[in-house]
Amino acid sequence: MSLLLVAKNRDMSSLGEAIRATDPNIDVDIWPGVRNRERIQFAVSWRHPDGIFESYPNLKAISSLGAGVDHLFADQTIPEKIRFSRVVIPSLAEQMADYVLTAVLNMFRDTGTYIDQQRAGQWKKHPPLRKDEVTIGVMGLGELGRESASRLAMNGFMVNGWSRSKKELNGIRTFSGDEIDQFLQSSNILVCLLPLTEETEGILDLELFKKLRRPAYLVNVARGKHLTEEDLIYALDTDLITHAVLDVFEQEPLPDSHPFWGRKKITITPHTASITDPREAAELIVENYKRVLSGIDLLYEVDRNRGY
Ligand code: NAP
Ligand code: GLV
Numbered sequence: 001m002s003l004l005l006v007a008k009n010r011d012m013s014s015l016g017e018a019i020r021a022t023d024p025n026i027d028v029d030i031w032p033g034v035r036n037r038e039r040i041q042f043a044v045s046w047r048h049p050d051g052i053f054e055s056y057p058n059l060k061a062i063s064s065l066g067a068g069v070d071h072l073f074a075d076q077t078i079p080e081k082i083r084f085s086r087v088v089i090p091s092l093a094e095q096m097a098d099y100v101l102t103a104v105l106n107m108f109r110d111t112g113t114y115i116d117q118q119r120a121g122q123w124k125k126h127p128p129l130r131k132d133e134v135t136i137g138v139m140g141l142g143e144l145g146r147e148s149a150s151r152l153a154m155n156g157f158m159v160n161g162w163s164r165s166k167k168e169l170n171g172i173r174t175f176s177g178d179e180i181d182q183f184l185q186s187s188n189i190l191v192c193l194l195p196l197t198e199e200t201e202g203i204l205d206l207e208l209f210k211k212l213r214r215p216a217y218l219v220n221v222a223r224g225k226h227l228t229e230e231d232l233i234y235a236l237d238t239d240l241i242t243h244a245v246l247d248v249f250e251q252e253p254l255p256d257s258h259p260f261w262g263r264k265k266i267t268i269t270p271h272t273a274s275i276t277d278p279r280e281a282a283e284l285i286v287e288n289y290k291r292v293l294s295g296i297d298l299l300y301e302v303d304r305n306r307g308y
Contacts, residue, residue, distance in 0.1 A: 002027035002039045003289050004056070007046040007065070015044070015065070018282035026286065042292040044087075044285055050075045053082070061085060061292045063285060066276050067092055067143060069302050070196040070223055084302040085288055087281045093147035095274040096221065100148040100191055101155060103219045103245040103267075104136055107189060112243070112267060131156055135213070137187025139203075140222065141167050141174070142308075144274065145193035160187050184211040189219065195308030196223040206231040206240075215242045221273045224249035229260070236265045247273040 003019065003026055005012040016028045029035055031052070040056045046065040053059055054077050061083040064072055072084050106112065108129045117124055134157075138149040141163040153159045153171035161169060162183040166176040175183035184190070190212060194200045204220060205228040218241055220227050229250060235241040245267040246260065252271055260266050288298050302308060 001041050001293060002029050002036070003285075004029050004031060004034065004040045004043040006031035006043055006048040006052065008049055010046050010065075012044075012046075015278040015281065015285075018278045019286060021279075022282045022286045026289065042289045045072065047071045048075070051077045053078050061288070061298060063087060063288055063298075064302075065281065067274075068195065068223060069308065070225075072302075073197075073307060080304070083292075083298060084304060085298040086300050086302055087276055087284055088143045088300045089277065089280045089284060091277050091280055092274045093144050096144040096193070097148045097151035099221060099247070099269075099273040100138075100193075100219060101151050104152060104157065104189055104191075106245075106267075107217050107243060108134070112264070116264070129215075131158065134158070134188045134215075135160055135186060136189045136191060137162065137183055137212075138172075138191045138193060139183075140193035140195070141169065142193070142195070144221075145191075148191065148193060181211060184208060185213060188213045188215060189217040191219040192222045192226050194222050194226060196225055197307035199307075201225050202228050204228060204232070206235060209235040209240050212241075216240065217242055218244040218246075220244070221247045224252065232266075233259060233263075236263065241265075243267070245269075247271055 005015055005028060012030050016030050019026060019028050037056050038058055041058050041060045043059060043062045044065050045062055059082060062072055064086040067086055067088055069084055069086050110126050113126060136152050136157050137160040138145050139162050141149065141161045146169065149159050149161045149172050159172045160175065160183055161167065161172045162175045162180060164177055167174045192204060204226050232244055243265050247269045248271050254260065260268060284299060291298050
């Protein structure tokens with residue numbers, strides 16, 4: 001039996017080496033150099049070309065190389081019986097919490113304005129936001145949202161959190177499901193850490209922006225399709241939103257002609273908030289590979305009915 005690694009735009013060789021170092025007995029094939037398709041029972045994908053899994057007759061499960069699994073659900077050709085799992089490792093949550101804390105601190109301390117002022121040789125003070133007046137609202141209290149929300153709370157910020165099911169988290173005011181309006185109306189800086197599903201696609205739209213407490217800010221670190229891009233432009237132009245920090249986009253890489261590039265009120269990073277470390281991921285992948293071969297439950301298995 002062998003394990004398949006597939007990615008359209010990512011070099012999988014370091015992951016292959018890390019898997020072989022973790023267990024030298026595992027045969028690893030890196031797409032497109034597959035030796036025998038019939039031997040593949042488990043695959044690890046990062047944005048594979050749609051349709052490729054149809055030619056693996058003994059495939060039983062596919063793991064996303066990241067925490068997000070939307071690219072697996074997007075490929076409608078993958079049969080229902082194939083199980084999905086994902087890579088959730090401590091460094092993913094740690095990096096995300098670092099990114100979110102940095103974005104929030106930059107908003108509080110107006111870092112972008114001071115960088116511009118320095119370039120213009122301008123000495124001008126702006127009052128920082130106050131921690132007792134501005135609340136951060138984290139949408140999604142899963143593996144990454146919980147860590148990010150807790151890190152903010154540990155740093156003295158007032159934090160709200162919203163998830164599908166109710167949560168109890170130290171130092172965080174939590175809301176669930178249909179309490180979304182209360183959550184939004186008491187949040188200034190909205191951090192999106194939801195999975196991309198039919199229910200959450202396009203959730204960051206004008207109607208939602210209008211409900212936020214002012215001044216309002218946005219941090220989208222989940223998926224580009226959560227955001228209705230034209231609504232953000234309108235919200236920034238009409239001062240409904242003061243500033244947005246975006247790490248993910250509907251189309252990645254963000255096209256050269258995209259209107260977001262030239263905007264001072266938008267900070268762009270190239271989907272870099274949290275990146276899977278191949279050495280750390282290898283252990284979990286090897287464990288799940290063995291579980292597939294023995295027919296037992298996968299770690300971090302995705303609920304295919306729920307969509308995340
Ligand atoms: P996760 O563990 O699956 O957690 C998802 C959270 O969202 C859960 O709290 C869930 O509620 C909540 N949720 C799902 N659907 C909801 C709905 N309709 N209404 C309200 N709450 C809902 O996800 P994760 O691993 O933390 O990942 C979060 C996001 O980060 C994903 O979009 C992923 O793709 C993205 N990501 C981005 C990067 C990057 O570099 N930018 C890196 C990794 C991941 P329950 O707790 O009640 O189930
Ligand atoms: C990155 O976006 C991931 O899903 O891990």
